[in-house]
Amino acid sequence: xxxxxxxxxxxxxxxxxxxxxxxxxxxxxxxxxxxxxxxxxxxxxxxxxxxxxxxxxxxxxxxxxxxxxxxxxxxxxxxxxxxxxxxxxxxxxxxxxxxxxxxxxxxxxxxxxxxxxxxxxxxxxxxxxxxxxxxxxxxxxxxxxxxxxxxxxxxxxxxxxxxxxxxxxxxxxxxxxxxxxxxxxxxxxxxxxxxxxxxxxxxxxxxxxxxxxxxxxxxxxxxxxxxxxxxxxxxxxxxxxxxxxxxxxxxxxxxxxxxxxxxxxxxxxxxxxxxxxxxxxxxxxxxxxxxxxxxxxxxxxxxxxxxxxxxxxxxxxxxxxxxxxxxxxxxxxxxxxxxxxxxxxxxxxxxxxxxxxxxxxxxxxxxxxxxxxxxxxxxxxxxxxxxxxxxxxxxxxxxxxxxxxxxxxxxxxxxxxxxxxxxxxxxxxxxxxx
Numbered sequence: 145x146x147x148x149x150x151x152x153x154x155x156x157x158x159x160x161x162x163x164x165x166x167x168x169x170x171x172x173x174x175x176x177x178x179x180x181x182x183x184x185x186x187x188x189x190x191x192x193x194x195x196x197x198x199x200x201x202x203x204x205x206x207x208x209x210x211x212x213x214x215x216x217x218x219x220x221x222x223x224x225x226x227x228x229x230x231x232x233x234x235x236x237x238x239x240x241x242x243x244x245x246x247x248x249x250x251x252x253x254x255x256x257x258x259x260x261x262x263x264x265x266x267x268x269x270x271x272x273x274x275x276x277x278x279x280x281x282x283x284x285x286x287x288x289x290x291x292x293x294x295x296x297x298x299x300x301x302x303x304x305x306x307x308x309x310x311x312x313x314x315x316x317x318x319x320x321x322x323x324x325x326x327x328x329x330x331x332x333x334x335x336x337x338x339x340x341x342x343x344x345x346x347x348x349x350x351x352x353x354x355x356x357x358x359x360x361x362x363x364x365x366x367x368x369x370x371x372x373x374x375x376x377x378x379x380x381x382x383x384x385x386x387x388x389x390x391x392x393x394x395x396x397x398x399x400x401x402x403x404x405x406x407x408x409x410x411x412x413x414x415x416x417x418x419x420x421x422x423x424x425x426x427x428x429x430x431x432x433x434x435x436x437x438x439x440x441x442x443x444x445x446x447x448x449x450x451x452x453x454x455x456x457x458x459x460x461x462x463x464x465x466x467x468x469x470x471x472x473x474x475x476x477x478x479x480x481x482x483x484x485x486x487x488x489x490x491x492x493x494x495x496x497x498x499x500x501x502x503x504x505x506x507x508x509x510x511x512x513x514x515x516x517x518x519x520x521x522x523x524x525x526x527x528x529x530x531x532x533x534x535x536x537x538x539x540x541x542x543x544x545x546x547x548x549x550x551x552x553x554x555x556x557x558x559x560x561x562x563x564x565x566x567x568x569x570x571x572x573x574x575x576x577x578x
Contacts, residue, residue: 455573
């Protein structure tokens, strides 16, 4: 009877090891709590990203409202410029007409001047005649020399006529001079006023154009800011999707841990023992593509190199400290360079990114520690989301997609979850023997 119980116990133990090969290391409540904390942390980040997206939407709406208000203001300015331009055209026509009037006036003044000069000659002749005849005495002599009363009357009439003619000449002379001065002053004043108005309107037009240029520049700046917010929103949406996939990966890992823990408890309940001797690590088997040329050999240790080729850019600050490089770049040396998973893991994101190009994100659980690896600028992706990959399995080919200055693999290693700040990034050279 005792022998039969011992055989049953051994059978249960063997069954537990064969059905649950990962139960060698017992799952602790701490590991489960860490996964739950990781999920909560990711959800918190998702909430923060959503808040940023909402803020970006508000900023975009605010900028669009400002653009609408500016468009209305610019329209008013355009109408004002149009009105001012019309006034300038009208004033220019008035000035042209005034200039024509001035030319006409010059001819009229010339005619008046000619009459004035002729009268001046007549008056000068009269003065010379008076001087030569003794002035008023000569007229008395004319009157006193009459032969009869009738002759006397005729002579008085003749003298009076001469005097009146002289007075008329003088009056006409004065009137022409006054007319000339009045016309010259009137047209000169009108021309000066029109020129002053034209100058003022041209200054106003220049001012309005400057305002429009300023508003247009402001509008361009607002559009640029709106574009930046749209791009930021797209980046945030991409980040949100990445966090969602990362959350799904951690949930998957948590589910595996929970199933493992339930299996352990079931095995303990049946066998009443903890004698498990298997390992939790994969064997690091090969994929069907591993026989392809230029594939890096699977090495011992937690991680292997992701691709063959020289390191062209290291981890850390570059370009005099102005740019932080969160990974390493491996140069492409060959027409086709395969890229492999550096460790067993779970693909939680495989897509095309505007910055990374074709990129694959893999989460790994190694000795209770979560790691995340990133493989960017791939020419092609051979591993899809939700796929489990093995160490050394080909997941893509080195390329030049996204924001890349040349064919290479950009590889990142994060001790923990990936985050936009890449604060968990570590130097791959500290973990992988290149």
